[in-house]
Amino acid sequence: MAHAGRLSMEDLLDLLEEQDRLRRHDLETIRRLSSELDRLKERLAQYEPEVAGDPAPTKPPPKSSVSYSLAGEEKRRRGRHRKKKSPGRRPTELKLAEAERYENVVPDGWKLEDCVLARERCVWRLQEGRAIRIGYRIYRAPGMEEPSIPGVPRRCEYGIEILVVLAYLVYVIGISLHKACAVLGFFCQLPLSRSQADALLRQLAQHWEAEFETLCDLLVHAAIVYTDETGWKVGQDGCSLWAFVTEQLRLLRFGCRKDGETLESILPSARFHGILVSDDAAVYDRYANAQKCWAHLLRKIIRLAMLYPRRRKYQRFRDELLQLYYDAKRCAADHRLGEQGRRSRVADLEGRLAALCLKYGAKEAADQSPPEREFANLVKELADLLVAEQLFTFVLEPKVEATNNVTERQLRNPALERKAGRTSKTPTGAQRRSVIVSILETLRANLPTFTFASVVQEVRGWMENGVSLLDKMWEAAVKSDPALAHNTS
Secondary structure, X not given: OOOOOOOOXXXXXXXXXXXXXXXXXXXXXXXHHHHHHHHHHHXXXXXXXXXXXXXXXXXXXXXXXXXXXXXXXXXXXXXXXXXXXXXXOOOHHHHHHOOOEEEEEOOOOOOHHHOEEEEEEEEEEEEOOEEEXXXXXXXXXXXXXXXXXXXXXOOOOEOHHHHHHHHHHHHHHOOOHHHHHHXXXXXXXXXXXXXXXXXXXXXXXXXXXXXXXXXXXXXXXXXXXXXXXXXXXXXXXXXXXXXXXXXXXXXXXXXXXXXXXXXXXXXXXXXXXXEXXXXXXXXXXXXXXXXXXXXHHHHHHHHHXXXXXOOHHHHHHHHHHHHHHHHHHHHHHOOOOOHHHHHHHHHHHHHHHHHHHHHHOOOOOOXXXXXXXXXXXXXXXXXXXXXXXXXXXXXXXXXXXXXXXXXXXXXXXXXXXXXXXOOEOOHXXXXXXXXXXXXXXXXXXXXXXXXXHHHHHHHHHHHHHOOOHHHHHHHHHHHHOHHHHHOOO
């Protein structure tokens, strides 16, 4: 600009002097603010010593679980190492004094006068919807062991009906232990603490451990097994909940890992010769005799068609795939078809699906958009399952369902509990939940009516006869195939 004659040399010198003055003023301001900042840090250091170190900014620390309430401060003042004094175990004499009535327990086939009193026990029972205490006088025949109290597990002061109600409230309804105790106290007048309820659930799981093992053995030899999984937590560790469903069995494994090793421990591929109905997760690839869930596949294309309504290709593919699925369902439900007729229909369906995949098969392209990439993966997935012959097994075997929705319904309540944070705290708690929920849901699938009375009657029969419903199933399976007796895990 100076060469162009717009500014004179004097004007340029004045401009440089002004900029130099402003620079000196800014430096003075910076020095003044720096000294003021140092002075403030010195004064603040006596209240917050960590400020003196001037640490580099980091992400905020995790939230502390320490309670800053008045009750928390009083607890800290009392001392962390002082244990709460236990009131101790109440003597049996005091419990018997509170009993509403007494009953004698005599061995079968013996008279009271021919036996001797072995001991006395006081047990809480539920009768007509109310909790009462009953004093039992247990008599032993000469040279024989003392009989057990009907409907009462060994070394337990509560009847099996109370344990069943508690397990149903906590693991089926999904309420907390504290609320379950409150429900029993309000409706049944049963005084029960949270620690007592926890101990009762632990006893019930131990009582049903043998039935749970039998259930696992029965599952391996089932003809059709439906499976699915969802997320779960044990403490703060993420894990899975795996559900296995047959016509008569329900097995739920809480707190396990979703991997091949876990699946092999539950359903060994070398011993399981039935049909596995599942989604297309890689962990199920070891089972050749399978039916992949159509619901999982159809959801993918329905989602794409709804999210991208302007892409007519997705709409057309969805309509043609749904029509093919409906035709397959009609073939599966047609009882007039024999084995050869079903194979002919399957060949026709496979040909239609192969033509559909070939028609809409996307070309490989690195610059595909996300929906196009998702659509291409779906078409490839259908083509791979078609080659593996795992899409129309339900047409060949009419008893097989086309989806694993039965297991998704089984996982619905646990998934809601997981969202509410009511998961397992320890691996032991997860195993306990697995045993109790599996037995209760298996009873639901087999009893004509799943009610409190029917469940208690069934479970009491197990205790009195020594043979459970699952034992009868195993005996029937061994009778039909004696080789099973030598192939148990």
